[in-house]
Amino acid sequence: MKKEMAKLGLTLMLYASLACASLAIVYAITKDSINRQGEIQLQTSLKDIFPQAVSFDPIQGLTSTDPNIKFEAAYEVKGGTAPLGIAVKAIGPSYGGPATLLVGVDLLRTISGVRIMALTDTPGLGMNATNPTYYVNKAKKTTFLGQFDGKALTDPFQVKNDVVAITAATISSRSITNIIKAAGDAAIAYMNAQASTAPADGSAQPQTGAAVDSAQPQAGGK
Amino acid sequence: MKKLYSIFKQGIIFDNPLLMLMIGLCSAIAVTTSVSNGIGMGLAMTFVLLFSEVIISLFRKLIPSMIRIPIFIIVIAAFTTMVDLVMKAYFPDLSKSMGVFIPLIVVNCIIMGRVEAFASKQGVAAVIADSFGMGLGYTWVLIGIAAVRELLGNGTLAGIQIMPASYQPILFFILPPGGFFVFSLFISFNIWLKKKMEVSARNKELAVKKEAA
Numbered sequence: 001m002k003k004e005m006a007k008l009g010l011t012l013m014l015y016a017s018l019a020c021a022s023l024a025i026v027y028a029i030t031k032d033s034i035n036r037q038g039e040i041q042l043q044t045s046l047k048d049i050f051p052q053a054v055s056f057d058p059i060q061g062l063t064s065t066d067p068n069i070k071f072e073a074a075y076e077v078k079g080g081t082a083p084l085g086i087a088v089k090a091i092g093p094s095y096g097g098p099a100t101l102l103v104g105v106d107l108l109r110t111i112s113g114v115r116i117m118a119l120t121d122t123p124g125l126g127m128n129a130t131n132p133t134y135y136v137n138k139a140k141k142t143t144f145l146g147q148f149d150g151k152a153l154t155d156p157f158q159v160k161n162d163v164v165a166i167t168a169a170t171i172s173s174r175s176i177t178n179i180i181k182a183a184g185d186a187a188i189a190y191m192n193a194q195a196s197t198a199p200a201d202g203s204a205q206p207q208t209g210a211a212v213d214s215a216q217p218q219a220g221g222k
Numbered sequence: 223m224k225k226l227y228s229i230f231k232q233g234i235i236f237d238n239p240l241l242m243l244m245i246g247l248c249s250a251i252a253v254t255t256s257v258s259n260g261i262g263m264g265l266a267m268t269f270v271l272l273f274s275e276v277i278i279s280l281f282r283k284l285i286p287s288m289i290r291i292p293i294f295i296i297v298i299a300a301f302t303t304m305v306d307l308v309m310k311a312y313f314p315d316l317s318k319s320m321g322v323f324i325p326l327i328v329v330n331c332i333i334m335g336r337v338e339a340f341a342s343k344q345g346v347a348a349v350i351a352d353s354f355g356m357g358l359g360y361t362w363v364l365i366g367i368a369a370v371r372e373l374l375g376n377g378t379l380a381g382i383q384i385m386p387a388s389y390q391p392i393l394f395f396i397l398p399p400g401g402f403f404v405f406s407l408f409i410s411f412n413i414w415l416k417k418k419m420e421v422s423a424r425n426k427e428l429a430v431k432k433e434a435a
Contacts, residue, residue, distance in 0.1 A: 008289050015285075015293045019300040026304045033311035041314065118318075124255030124376065124396045130318075133381060168393055 041117065042102070046087055049104035049113035052079045056087065062186040068093050069182040074190070077104070085112055086190060088183040094175035096121040101176065103183035107191070111148045114180055119172075126172030136164040144173070148180055153188055157181040226351040233355030235419070239332045240363045240405075241412040246332035250364060251401040253323050257380040260368035262316055263323055264361025266309075270301045271333050272353040275341040277301075279349040282342050294337050295328070302327045332360060363408060370404050371395045 046056050056075040064071055069092035077084040085106035091098050100117035116130045128134040129144045136144050144166050151157075157177055159165045165173035237243060240250050246267075253263045274297050278285070285293050306324045309317040317324070327333070336356055341349045372378055375395030377385035385391075394400045 008286055011286055012289050012292055015296055019296045023300055023303055026307055030307045030311035034307070037311065037314045122255075124372070131381075133378075133383070138387070168397065 045115040092179040105187040230355040233359040254368040260364035268357025
């Protein structure tokens with residue numbers, strides 16, 4: 001009896017190890033390509049939001065006001081020598097799991113564009129956020145993300161108030177809106193801290209005077 | 223060859239996995255909100271089904287029956303993960319739109335059911351015919367349900383606007399209750415079709431006999 005069980009256990013182990021080995025091979029082959037796809041996706045989205053941009057320099061020090069929303073990366077966007085704005089890659093909870101968004105904020109303190117990197121909400125409902133032919137405003141052909149373009153961050157960012165929700169996907173709409181708002185606010189707080197002259201709302205101290213003209217003339221960088 | 227064809231044919235209408243065997247229903251309701259999802263899910267499922275069935279069939283004499291279920295799951299899970307990785311690496315767009323449903327192929331009862339009931343007892347050729355038949359049976363039902371739901375619930379087919387702009391989409395069809403509703407219509411249609419085909423097959427047989435007599 002015991003011998004029989006040991007034999008069965010060993011057989012199972014053999015099958016499991018074979019499966020593991022073949023998975024490891026496939027993983028090793030596809031790993032680089034998957035990482036590259038993620039990198040390509042990020043770069044194209046950045047270019048998409050800031051078409052005139054020449055370089056994207058990683059920056060640190062953005063803090064999220066919402067404990068559920070984390071920032072994976074942030075970039076200072078530069079067109080030649082002049083800064084154009086800030087792009088934030090933010091992750092926050094949505095209806096079907098975490099959502100990853102790329103939020104661009106320009107120097108006018110408005111959203112210059114939002115792209116979805118990863119979203120796993122309900123197909124046909126929450127996933128309409130990524131659908132380029134799903135219009136929240138059919139007459140103007142505005143997509144759900146499109147309605148944020150040029151939106152000032154002083155707006156309330158409230159679904160069913162100044163943000164049109166995706167039909168039957170209020171939770172997804174609200175989560176995405178919250179992530180955009182958090183990322184935008186953090187980007188503006190960063191800009192304010194960096195700016196030599198304090199902006200009108202005066203929420204930041206003009207302590208780092210030299211930051212703006214430190215834009216290096218290193219065009220064509222990654 | 224004729225035997226293989228009859229095995230292949232079984233999965234499409236007479237033993238359709240969704241409409242007659244009633245297995246793998248969760249994924250059928252979940253992904254059928256758009257036609258492109260239906261096609262992608264059907265193809266991915268067919269691929270995993272084919273390779274799992276072939277492997278199990280090849281090794282069927284070496285799998286002790288007491289631990290066959292865990293071994294089946296290991297094989298199915300390995301192939302599903304491979305499909306997931308390959309899609310992520312080379313078809314990022316497809317992988318994005320399929321989202322969470324690819325990993326869910328592991329728990330699709332059709333694969334488990336066919337591996338247990340068919341592949342563990344049959345030779346490779348029969349198994350290949352069976353997996354293509356079952357895969358096609360699964361895919362056509364997914365596409366059919368998705369077409370009805372997407373057209374009525376969203377006014378589009380595979381993302382292309384079909385209904386006139388004045389058409390107000392009936393959201394009910396995109397939501398789960400609409401999925402059950404359309405699904406039940408497909409079941410009754412399939413049963414009607416099956417009965418009809420059986421009657422015509424019997425009439426043909428009778429006619430042949432009469433001629434002989």
